[in-house]
Amino acid sequence: xxxxxxxxxxxxxxxxxxxxxxxxxxxxxxxxxxxxxxxxxxxxxxxxxxxxxxxxxxxxxxxxxxxxxxxxxxxxxxxxxxxxxxxxxxxxxxxxxxxxxxxxxxxxxxxx
Amino acid sequence: xxxxxxxxxxxxxxxxxxxxxxxxxxxxxxxxxxxxxxxxxxxxxxxxxxxxxxxxxxxxxxxxxxxxxxxxxxxxxxxxxxxxxxxxxxxxxxxxxxxxxxxxxxxxxxxxxx
Numbered sequence: 001x002x003x004x005x006x007x008x009x010x011x012x013x014x015x016x017x018x019x020x021x022x023x024x025x026x027x028x029x030x031x032x033x034x035x036x037x038x039x040x041x042x043x044x045x046x047x048x049x050x051x052x053x054x055x056x057x058x059x060x061x062x063x064x065x066x067x068x069x070x071x072x073x074x075x076x077x078x079x080x081x082x083x084x085x086x087x088x089x090x091x092x093x094x095x096x097x098x099x100x101x102x103x104x105x106x107x108x109x110x111x112x
Numbered sequence: 113x114x115x116x117x118x119x120x121x122x123x124x125x126x127x128x129x130x131x132x133x134x135x136x137x138x139x140x141x142x143x144x145x146x147x148x149x150x151x152x153x154x155x156x157x158x159x160x161x162x163x164x165x166x167x168x169x170x171x172x173x174x175x176x177x178x179x180x181x182x183x184x185x186x187x188x189x190x191x192x193x194x195x196x197x198x199x200x201x202x203x204x205x206x207x208x209x210x211x212x213x214x215x216x217x218x219x220x221x222x223x224x225x226x
Contacts, residue, residue: 004155041218042116044216105155
């Protein structure tokens with residue numbers, strides 16, 4: 001089925017470790033997004049990519065980097081994980097600029 | 113700073129009851145407004161959206177929302193809920209003009225009793 005695929009679904013890291021969250025969409029969308037969801041705070045935009053080759057900071061970009069590898073893929077990297085980055089991470093894509101429409105299932109990340 | 117408030121964190125209804133979930137935002141300029149839904153075990157999906165025009169917007173599965181500019185509100189409604197409407201509902205606001213910067217509310221968990 002068409003949609004947004006995120007890997008991994010769960011991950012536990014130690015403080016200071018690095019990892020990359022992968023996201024791919026097969027709907028030929030230009031726009032892709034990374035959000036984090038924390039209890040009582042709703043979803044907050046980390047980074048977005050309006051089109052292949054471009055990325056921009058969202059509301060909470062500190063501690064993260066992203067790569068828009070091609071039109072399909074948009075990865076999120078934590079260079080040196082911190083406990084404050086424990087969260088559920090969602091990738092999304094959209095045909096309409098700025099309006100996340102299709103979300104992945106999320107990655108539950110715990111940092112000890 | 114702009115914000116979105118969903119005052120009802122948990123709502124429990126019986127089937128066939130009417131639903132209204134509140135959403136208020138704090139931004140004085142042009143806004144685009146959205147409701148998203150996340151069913152248990154599923155990913156978030158767009159329920160309906162408002163950009164301009166008729167302030168009463170109809171979405172999927174019988175949901176509708178009304179934009180009241182004077183009240184800075186965009187409440188979600190459904191005349192008769194079903195057990196399958198059990199989910200978490202998120203309101204979101206975008207400042208318009210092509211900005212990518214959404215603000216999401218904290219969500220309302222709806223439980224519908226069969």
